[in-house]
Amino acid sequence: xxxxxxxxxxxxxxxxxxxxxxxxxxxxxxxxxxxxxxxxxxxxxxxxxxxxxxxxxxxxxxxxxxxxxxxxxxxxxxxxxxxxxxxxxxxxxxxxxxxxxxxxxxxxxxxxxxxxxxxxxxxxxxxxxxxxxxxxxxxxxxxxxxxxxxxxxxxxxxxxxxxxxxxxxxxxxxxxxxxxxxxxxxxxxxxxxxxxxxxxxxxxxxxxxxxxxxxxxxxxxxxxxxxxxxxxxxxxxxxxxxxxxxxxxxxxxxxxxxxxxxxxxxxxxxxxxxxxxxxxxxxxxxxxxxxxxxxxxxxxxxxxxxxxxxxxxxxxxxxxxxxxxxxxxxxxxxxxxxxxxxxxxxxxxxxxxxxxxxxxxxxxxxxxxxxxxxxxxxxxxxxxxxxxxxxxxxxxxxxxxxxxxxxxxxxxxxxxxxxxxxxxxxxxxxxxxxxxxxxxxxxxxxxxxxxxxxxxxxxxxxxxxxxxxxxxxxxxxxxx
Amino acid sequence: xxxxxxxxxxxxxxxxxxxxxxxxxxxxxxxxxxxxxxxxxxxxxxxxxxxxxxxxxxxxxxxxxxxxxxxxxxxxxxxxxxxxxxxxxxxxxxxxxxxxxxxxxxxxxxxxxxxxxxxxxxxxxxxxxxxxxxxxxxxxxxxxxxxxxxxxxxxxxxxxxxxxxxxxxxxxxxxxxxxxxxxxxxxxxxxxxxxxxxxxxxxxxxxxxxxxxxxxxxxxxxxxxxxxxxxxxxxxxxxxxxxxxxxxxxxxxxxxxxxxxxxxxxxxxxxxxxxxxxxxxxxxxxxxxxxxxxxxxxxxxxxxxxxxxxxxxxxxxxxxxxxxxxxxxxxxxxxxxxxxxxxxxxxxxxxxxxxxxx
Numbered sequence: 001x002x003x004x005x006x007x008x009x010x011x012x013x014x015x016x017x018x019x020x021x022x023x024x025x026x027x028x029x030x031x032x033x034x035x036x037x038x039x040x041x042x043x044x045x046x047x048x049x050x051x052x053x054x055x056x057x058x059x060x061x062x063x064x065x066x067x068x069x070x071x072x073x074x075x076x077x078x079x080x081x082x083x084x085x086x087x088x089x090x091x092x093x094x095x096x097x098x099x100x101x102x103x104x105x106x107x108x109x110x111x112x113x114x115x116x117x118x119x120x121x122x123x124x125x126x127x128x129x130x131x132x133x134x135x136x137x138x139x140x141x142x143x144x145x146x147x148x149x150x151x152x153x154x155x156x157x158x159x160x161x162x163x164x165x166x167x168x169x170x171x172x173x174x175x176x177x178x179x180x181x182x183x184x185x186x187x188x189x190x191x192x193x194x195x196x197x198x199x200x201x202x203x204x205x206x207x208x209x210x211x212x213x214x215x216x217x218x219x220x221x222x223x224x225x226x227x228x229x230x231x232x233x234x235x236x237x238x239x240x241x242x243x244x245x246x247x248x249x250x251x252x253x254x255x256x257x258x259x260x261x262x263x264x265x266x267x268x269x270x271x272x273x274x275x276x277x278x279x280x281x282x283x284x285x286x287x288x289x290x291x292x293x294x295x296x297x298x299x300x301x302x303x304x305x306x307x308x309x310x311x312x313x314x315x316x317x318x319x320x321x322x323x324x325x326x327x328x329x330x331x332x333x334x335x336x337x338x339x340x341x342x343x344x345x346x347x348x349x350x351x352x353x354x355x356x357x358x359x360x361x362x363x364x365x366x367x368x369x370x371x372x373x374x375x376x377x378x379x380x381x382x383x384x385x386x387x388x389x390x391x392x393x394x395x396x397x398x399x400x401x402x403x404x405x406x407x408x409x410x411x412x413x414x415x416x417x418x419x420x421x422x423x424x425x426x427x428x429x430x431x432x433x434x435x436x437x438x439x440x441x442x443x444x445x446x447x448x449x450x451x452x453x454x455x456x457x458x459x460x461x462x463x464x465x466x467x468x469x470x471x472x473x474x475x476x477x478x479x480x
Numbered sequence: 481x482x483x484x485x486x487x488x489x490x491x492x493x494x495x496x497x498x499x500x501x502x503x504x505x506x507x508x509x510x511x512x513x514x515x516x517x518x519x520x521x522x523x524x525x526x527x528x529x530x531x532x533x534x535x536x537x538x539x540x541x542x543x544x545x546x547x548x549x550x551x552x553x554x555x556x557x558x559x560x561x562x563x564x565x566x567x568x569x570x571x572x573x574x575x576x577x578x579x580x581x582x583x584x585x586x587x588x589x590x591x592x593x594x595x596x597x598x599x600x601x602x603x604x605x606x607x608x609x610x611x612x613x614x615x616x617x618x619x620x621x622x623x624x625x626x627x628x629x630x631x632x633x634x635x636x637x638x639x640x641x642x643x644x645x646x647x648x649x650x651x652x653x654x655x656x657x658x659x660x661x662x663x664x665x666x667x668x669x670x671x672x673x674x675x676x677x678x679x680x681x682x683x684x685x686x687x688x689x690x691x692x693x694x695x696x697x698x699x700x701x702x703x704x705x706x707x708x709x710x711x712x713x714x715x716x717x718x719x720x721x722x723x724x725x726x727x728x729x730x731x732x733x734x735x736x737x738x739x740x741x742x743x744x745x746x747x748x749x750x751x752x753x754x755x756x757x758x759x760x761x762x763x764x765x766x767x768x769x770x771x772x773x774x775x776x777x778x779x780x781x782x783x784x785x786x787x788x789x790x791x792x793x794x795x796x797x798x799x800x801x802x803x804x805x806x807x808x809x810x811x812x813x814x815x816x817x818x819x820x821x822x823x824x825x826x827x828x829x830x831x832x833x834x835x836x837x838x
Contacts, residue, residue, distance in 0.1 A: 148619040162594045177817035185770040187796045193626025214676040243647035282678040289697035342615045346534045374617040414617040444820040
């Protein structure tokens with residue numbers, strides 16, 4: 001099929017106002033939250049029904065033209081950068097909540113539903129959706145499924161894969177498959193679990209059955225200040241060793257605290273080297289008993305200050321500081337790279353000390369924000385893109401940090417995915433035969449390699465790294 | 481012929497040199513090898529290879545018994561929260577993963593699928609593949625280990641698994657309530673769930689006896705137990721602790737045997753009253769998300785199954801113990817995704833003859 005023939009065929013699927021082909025209309029779809037990579041799609045199809053997705057996928061398969069399904073484009077790994085001259089299937093309008101089954105604690109949604117909207121819909125019934133990436137107010141469930149998104153509660157509650165019970169998907173050749181079931185237990189292999197995190201390479205999720213959790217009766221959120229990152233990290237180890245199972249344990253270092261305070265008045269203690277945020281959840285009587293234990297542990301851990309959230313509003317304020325940390329760093333540095341790696345929790349201290357040494361060797365500053373409960377680091381590498389060579393040095397430091405994670409027995413990504421950004425590191429984390437298997441599986445699912453081509457496993461024409469957005473480079477815009 | 485390799489190299493060699501292979505280990509679910517296949521028994525491939533209590537991560541060979549794992553964990557105040565069944569019968573961790581066997585405790589923190597974070601598997605070409613890792617959060621690469629949960633030996637030989645583990649609660653207690661019949665029990669389950677207690681387990685049986693378990697700090701247990709009692713009032717309820725509590729949940733791990741096979745049935749509230757007519761003895765777990773049913777005299781012929789409601793959507797099942805273990809109850813639709821995954825892992829159909837192909 002000739003290019004024009006594909007566009008003509010697409011025009012039979014959606015009306016003209018939902019088929020974008022003019023350069024100005026395509027521009028917003030050229031990159032995602034990473035901004036390092038860009039691609040210029042041939043067209044963007046604004047779908048409004050599952051059938052439109054299926055028809056578009058079938059046409060692309062027939063024409064051998066790559067397609068990429070996209071939600072809000074918040075990927076931090078270049079996962080939603082289109083292939084040059086490919087088709088973008090924009091799923092934002094496919095955003096209905098199809099069924100909310102309170103008794104079974106499940107909800108069935110379309111892929112364009114915003115993560116937080118699931119919890120909003122379930123809240124009246126005392127339920128919530130647990131995975132809470134920092135971008136939860138804009139990112140979509142479809143993207144969460146593709147990249148196995150995480151959040152702050154993964155040690156206790158797991159990642160997206162643990163909350164997706166069933167999927168209706170369209171495979172890259174247009175076939176439909178039903179994976180998993182509609183309850184917490186299923187019969188047969190957990191194929192929904194395999195589809196989650198496949199970064200769009202296995203096709204497009206059309207309907208997603210999610211597990212909802214009962215909202216705990218009580219939360220207790222504690223903020224402790226420390227004179228060193230190491231002391232905060234040690235406190236986490238002591239909490240786990242004492243048999244407590246907090247819903248979340250987060251650490252931020254001095255730079256990250258400074259940034260968060262500048263952006264939102266989170267009320268973090270001034271002058272400390274690190275803060276540790278611990279949140280207990282459960283029945284009120286249980287949380288009270290756990291809190292008594294926690295406060296003793298924190299006192300013994302050398303905390304210089306402690307503060308307990310006084311009410312729900314105060315709790316929200318503490319979390320806001322943490323969740324805005326990425327963008328807040330824009331206030332203290334013209335540019336930055338958000339990195340995402342995992343180390344075994346017991347090696348957090350070692351990892352942080354090494355990152356500090358690496359940063360200083362590269363002449364760069366790093367702000368650290370991390371999910372301490374599960375060893376998921378988010379070093380924010382600060383640099384000034386207007387300075388010659390600074391972006392390259394920042395990338396070199398990011399590479400060193402990823403290799404550190406591999407060396408310590410961790411992962412190159414805890415929740416952002418491999419995308420375009422980390423293709424080169426997958427084969428450093430896994431053995432050649434493990435990666436070879438992934439290629440064989442990819443080939444079997446998508447023999448033409450048209451679904452989100454180039455992500456995770458490479459292949460096809462690579463989108464080029466452009467460094468900063470031209471407007472960012474010139475200082476006209478910044479990420480705040 | 482039964483082969484009992486004690487190392488992974490031997491398993492790879494066995495796979496390469498046999499056309500049809502049937503995998504077992506503790507033989508608690510499927511007691512006797514069947515059909516014209518080589519029986520590959522993993523009981524000798526055993527041992528915990530890595531366990532860091534501080535990390536809350538344990539790695540073990542597939543043939544390691546749950547008993548051994550539970551003992552090692554308990555020595556460090558930890559446990560597998562999903563209550564895998566058949567511990568006392570000698571079930572292994574590999575079989576638990578392959579059969580997706582989660583018990584009553586899966587209600588609170590999730591099942592096998594939520595605790596498996598990595599695995600090694602020998603595929604049908606004899607290749608050893610590692611999937612996932614040893615950290616609880618990992619979004620790198622295709623997460624094949626998820627698909628091994630419930631794969632029933634059809635995707636390859638699981639040789640090693642890595643699990644997330646949790647701290648063992650300090651104290652446990654169970655409230656036992658007599659509801660009279662299953663419909664009343666379902667009603668009560670909804671009432672209790674609406675209160676959003678942080679429950680460890682919520683089981684009931686076909687006769688309407690309900691067991692609600694809570695776990696946590698000893699100092700809070702009785703207070704929570706009283707709140708639970710108030711929530712089920714005016715129904716009579718008995719509060720059980722210590723050995724009396726433990727005995728209930730040990731009994732729930734008995735999923736039958738070769739002489740007394742069981743099926744796992746997945747359904748919803750509307751399924752259970754009718755199923756009570758079919759299965760005289762059934763225990764519904766996780767507030768009725770699934771049931772472990774004694775097969776009794778039921779033979780899984782299509783007609784019998786259809787009569788029991790298994791042709792209807794939303795009701796699905798699989799025989800989990802006994803000579804017919806692996807037989808699906810109800811229709812198994814063609815799944816193009818599953819078939820492609822299977823063909824990649826087992827291009828020569830070495831595992832296809834395994835008993836779990838219905």
